[in-house]
Amino acid sequence: MIRNLLFQNRAEAGKALGRALVDMKLADPVVLALPRGGVPVGYEVAKALGAPLDVILVRKIGAPGHKEYGIGAVVDGSAMQTVINEAAARMVGADRAYIEREVARELGVIERRREAYRSGPPVPVKGRTVVVIDDGIATGSTAMVALQALAKAGPSRIILAVPVAPRDSLNSLRGLCDDVVCLLMPEPFHAVGAHYRDFGQTSDDEVIRLLEDARLDIEDHADRMG
Known part of the structure; x- marks a missing residue:
């Protein structure tokens, strides 16, 4: 557990997370990052593990008129998954027709990304x-749908690894994965960005660059081993 309650940026958080994961001696790892903010963290973890990096494309479903308030999430793939917090949806007046429209819209964003x-x-x-x-x-809604979708893809082991999260959200996700690694579990928890000095938005260009850098890292490693 890290004593300092602030990470300088996502790269620093990723390096710290990578050190924790290296100690676990994982067999045949692959790193899947949630874009966009998870990719700079995932890049450093992938480097530490010598593992390939990819994205898992998940989109939050926002409340009517308040898109930042998540009432669920959706992920594409061979087994498209949608998770809706029914109580939250009722509270904000999100009916079935609204949710279906938002799912279709967010899947369009996923396709473009x-x-x-x-x-x-x-x-x-x-x-x-x-x-x-x-x-x-x-809240954990995005991670929840990602973990549910991944379970259908047949991995041997699923590990959820994040720099910071509230304890209750992590507890709600433990049944969907084999291990949880989290560096900070502050109480009370206010917001993820409160634990970063620099929490600026990650751009699509940065995501593309880091994915390409990670691919080249793996190719270079394979060449050296060959």
Whole structure:
């Protein structure tokens, strides 16, 4: 556990998380980051583990008129998953028609991001240790749908790893993965960004660059081993 309650930026958080994960001696790991903010963290973790880096494309479903207030999340793939907090949806007046429209809209965003981010097929995860990375967790709805979708892809082990999260959100996710690694569990918890000195928005260009850098790192490593 880190005593300092502030990470300088996502890269520093990723390096600290990578050190914790290296100690676990994971078998055949692959790192899947939640874009966009999880990618700079995931890049450093992938470097530490000598593992490939890919994205898992998940989008939050926001409340009517308050898009930042998440009432669920959606992830694409061979087994598209949607998780809705029904109590929250009722509270904000999100009916079934609204939710269906938002799911369709967010899947469109996922499709565009997939085309922008990936130059080839997704990194295979079947039979591998999958490390799911984000820059932090608040409610856990996005991580929840990511973990549920991944379980259907046949990994041998799923690890959720984040720099900071509230304890109750992590507890709600433990049943969906094999291990949870979290560096900071502040009480009370206010916001993920409160634990970073620099929490500026990650751009699509940075995501694309880091994914390409990670791919080249793996190729260089394979060349050296060959």
